[in-house]
Amino acid sequence: MEARINQGTLTLVEGDITREETDAIVNAANSRLMGGAGVDGAIHRAGGPSIMAECRKIGGCPTGQAVITTGGNLKAKHVIHTVGPIYQGGNRGEAHLLRSAYLSSLQLAASQGLKSIAFPAISTGIYGYPLTEAAHIALKTAVDYLRERADIALIRFCLFDRRTYEIFAAELKKLLEQETVSKSS
Numbered sequence: 001m002e003a004r005i006n007q008g009t010l011t012l013v014e015g016d017i018t019r020e021e022t023d024a025i026v027n028a029a030n031s032r033l034m035g036g037a038g039v040d041g042a043i044h045r046a047g048g049p050s051i052m053a054e055c056r057k058i059g060g061c062p063t064g065q066a067v068i069t070t071g072g073n074l075k076a077k078h079v080i081h082t083v084g085p086i087y088q089g090g091n092r093g094e095a096h097l098l099r100s101a102y103l104s105s106l107q108l109a110a111s112q113g114l115k116s117i118a119f120p121a122i123s124t125g126i127y128g129y130p131l132t133e134a135a136h137i138a139l140k141t142a143v144d145y146l147r148e149r150a151d152i153a154l155i156r157f158c159l160f161d162r163r164t165y166e167i168f169a170a171e172l173k174k175l176l177e178q179e180t181v182s183k184s185s
């Protein structure tokens with residue numbers, strides 16, 4: 001699924017983010033940047049040990065923020081490591097922190113002159129964020145970013161399984177319909 005927003009493009013694909021060729025791919029990391037399972041493990045495996053060496057030098061990343069390393073052996077030249085919130089029921093600022101993880105990644109990419117970026121569904125695996133809510137926050141942050149700024153040309157969500165893709169596609173459809181309604185009223 002693809003949407004043109006202002007001068008940019010937002011796409012949803014189903015697949016493995018380690019194969020993406022965008023300028024940066026985003027890693028759903030932990031705050032110690034120590035690697036782990038899920039997409040974090042996959043990125044370090046595919047990218048090789050140089051990424052972890054850079055992460056060690058950086059030392060850590062608070063929840064909701066982002067740091068950047070090179071992409072090692074990956075096709076993407078850069079990895080942006082961001083830390084989403086651990087879901088604890090929804091009243092611990094999780095929504096704000098999840099939005100911040102996406103926004104910090106976009107701002108960091110733009111500040112480095114990068115034009116394209118691919119995200120996984122941050123926090124929706126081991127960190128337990130309910131998928132529909134997380135999809136809404138992810139997509140709203142991306143759509144608002146493309147509407148407000150023209151420095152990133154392509155935001156792609158690379159979703160690992162069919163169910164996640166379908167939920168993101170349904171949420172994107174809803175968001176774009178709401179935009180059309182608010183523009184014409």
Ligand code: AR6
Binds near residue numbers: 028037040164
């Ligand atoms: N490509 C794209 N998406 C993937 C891939 C892949 N290769 N592999 C998994 N996913 P998770 P979190 C999806 O658990 O919830 C780590 O141990 C997965 O299906 O990777 O933010 C870190 O070190 C899900 O939809 O990240 C942290 O400790 C999404 O990526 C913790 O997990 C996110 O799932 C972070 O947990």
